[in-house]
Amino acid sequence: MTTRHTAWILGASFSFGLVAASFTLGQQLMSIKSLERTVQVKGLSERDIAADTVIWPIKFNDVGNDLPTLVSSIERKNEQVIAFLKLHGFSPEEISVSVPAIVDRQAGYHDGNPNQPRFTASSIVTVYSTHVDMAHGAMQKLIELSKNGIAITGQDYDSRAEFLFTGLNSIKPAMIEEATRNAREVAEKFAADSNSRVGKIKQANQGQFTIGDRDSSTPHIKKIRVVATVDYYLAD
Numbered sequence: 001m002t003t004r005h006t007a008w009i010l011g012a013s014f015s016f017g018l019v020a021a022s023f024t025l026g027q028q029l030m031s032i033k034s035l036e037r038t039v040q041v042k043g044l045s046e047r048d049i050a051a052d053t054v055i056w057p058i059k060f061n062d063v064g065n066d067l068p069t070l071v072s073s074i075e076r077k078n079e080q081v082i083a084f085l086k087l088h089g090f091s092p093e094e095i096s097v098s099v100p101a102i103v104d105r106q107a108g109y110h111d112g113n114p115n116q117p118r119f120t121a122s123s124i125v126t127v128y129s130t131h132v133d134m135a136h137g138a139m140q141k142l143i144e145l146s147k148n149g150i151a152i153t154g155q156d157y158d159s160r161a162e163f164l165f166t167g168l169n170s171i172k173p174a175m176i177e178e179a180t181r182n183a184r185e186v187a188e189k190f191a192a193d194s195n196s197r198v199g200k201i202k203q204a205n206q207g208q209f210t211i212g213d214r215d216s217s218t219p220h221i222k223k224i225r226v227v228a229t230v231d232y233y234l235a236d
Contacts, residue, residue, distance in 0.1 A: 043183025
């Protein structure tokens with residue numbers, strides 16, 4: 001037998017061995033995969049937390065036929081609103097005043113009805129504060145401004161108070177832990193019903209945190225929610 005012939009036989013045997021080993025390993029992996037049992041469960045964590053920041057726009061309207069007089073009236077009423085807010089504990093740094101919006105009804109694209117005042121104006125004084133309770137107290141007394149001839153609007157989209165919760169990072173770990181613990185309780189219940197036991201975590205997905213109003217009547221109370229999705233191995 002020549003050296004070349006011998007080498008060919010050895011090479012063929014080696015290749016055959018690799019193919020056989022690959023086939024055997026593949027069969028073993030398929031067998032393991034078929035025996036792998038998992039369960040996917042979801043765990044929920046919810047909390048009601050008071051808002052820690054308020055953005056409170058106070059909007060009022062005014063009308064007049066003389067523009068300088070109207071501007072002076074707006075400035076005077078802005079000062080009255082600011083004084084009201086300071087009286088209820090807000091600092092100047094928490095109060096800002098927007099540029100008034102003034103409309104000339106005699107402009108070409110408006111109704112020039114002579115029975116209506118020529119100019120309409122609106123102004124917004126905004127409170128941005130972490131004193132949410134103090135803002136609540138002041139809101140209850142806002143009618144006092146109406147007694148001074150200031151027509152406060154409260155239903156416009158740009159004059160509704162907005163309440164925020166900015167401390168999410170401080171409660172995230174505890175809520176994730178709670179959601180994961182709840183998920184495991186669900187998995188253990190499922191395992192008990194199927195005469196199995198819960199093993200290690202195969203994979204987990206934290207899910208997104210959502211923050212919304214608890215209800216329409218209490219926007220200063222926030223509902224915080226997170227759902228954890230976890231895959232557990234099951235064993236007999």
